[in-house]
Amino acid sequence: MKAAFCDQYGPPDALEFREMPKPEPTDSQVLIRVHAASLNVLDYIIMRGKPFFVRLFFGLLKPKREILGSDFAGEVEAVGGKVTQFHTGDDVFGAKGFAGSAFAEYVCASEEELALKPAGISYEDAACVPVAGLTALQGLRDHGRIRAGQRVLVDGASGGVGTFAIEIAKAFGTEVTAVCSTRNLATARSIGADHVIDYTRDDFTRNGQRYDLILAANARHSIFAYMRALGRGGVLVKAGGNPTLQGAFEDLLIAPILSRMSGKKVCSFIAKLKQKDLICLAGFLEDGRIVPVIDRRYSLRDAAAAIAYLEEGHAQGKVALFFE
Structure with missing residues (x-):
């Protein structure tokens, strides 16, 4: 071969x-x-x-x-x-x-x-679909405990994980805000984002808006910046962890402390290969909820x-x- x-x-x-x-x-x-x-x-x-x-x-x-x-x-x-x-x-x-x-x-x-x-x-x-779709699905559903009616923000909404996260979050009946660069705004809208933020012009962590769930597909902000954008009881999910020393320090030491003290949950995860989740994604593909x-x-x-x-x-x- x-x-x-x-x-x-x-x-x-x-x-x-x-x-x-x-x-x-x-x-x-x-x-x-x-x-x-x-x-x-x-x-x-x-x-x-x-x-x-x-x-x-x-x-x-x-x-x-x-x-x-x-x-x-x-x-x-x-x-x-x-x-x-x-x-x-x-x-x-x-x-x-x-x-x-x-x-x-x-x-x-x-x-x-x-x-x-x-x-x-x-x-x-x-x-x-598999790796990016599993990451988006498990991040939103298993770690983010997504529920219909929530305000969900996807940071890094233009890549594989981010685009699937927009579609899957919409499939769960949420209001989705996508954060990406100028050239990707139209794509985010086309796959279902209710709102889009151009990160080259607006910092969502400082604009006063609050979200129930943030999926950080690229984790470009510090954990403290993300926390500012979470409402009370909100959840921050960092997909794939962070390979930098600062990111590792935040994930291992700062996140558990903030989760206990702030009333907001912070977690970082790496997707697991599960057949039942592949079957779930196959269903989403079949009925057009993800493209x-x-x-x-x-x-x-x-x-x-x-x-x-x-x-x-x-x-x-x-x-x-x-x-x-």
Whole structure:
């Protein structure tokens, strides 16, 4: 099979498009012929091995996994003897979590990492959902305890997590304010945001407005600034944590203190791969409550260019890979 191969830390041009052995599924795995994949921020973090502490998890001197990529969608080609939920020919989508290996023509996955792709949904759309969609869903529902009628603000509303967060928050019946740059305001409105704030012109943490729930998809503000924008009993959810020393200090030490003293809850989390949540997202896809925003599409052969573009930080929604 062909794959985007990376056996050393470095910039995107360290990726090679090469022939590799086709994986063999274990008794509890499914072999999928991949038709589409999508990129996440974690892909270029692992690729570069920066910040340095990520190497403690992904390989000190070189990546443990030589094929990047979490999100994928494709067709089941074979199933292990212990697999009961999927059959040859099923269309599926899912994620490989931190293990990677989705930027290849074939991938092996466990049943827990998969859900059936809704009929009528393209492989590319389905491949864009797993990591970003799970992060938005779990952040709002599980950590934010979202409820109908709440005022919800999504900070960093233009990326993969942010765009899904707008759509999912609307699906829960809330009033949504999206914070993004000037060029992304129209997109935020088009996917359901009731209000938009251009962060280049207005600082929502100082404009006097208060929100019941804030999902910080990029956590560009200090925890104290976010707290100013929360109403009494409000919740701040920081998606993915913060890789800076200041952010880690706030998450580990300051957030618990503020949560106890202020009457407002502060939490930081990393999404967990749960099949029941993939199935929930499949339902949202099927009935149109979420429609992935795809900025650019690249062939698998051009995975290096795709990662370079995502790393620039200006992508609207998701960046997808298609397999020729």
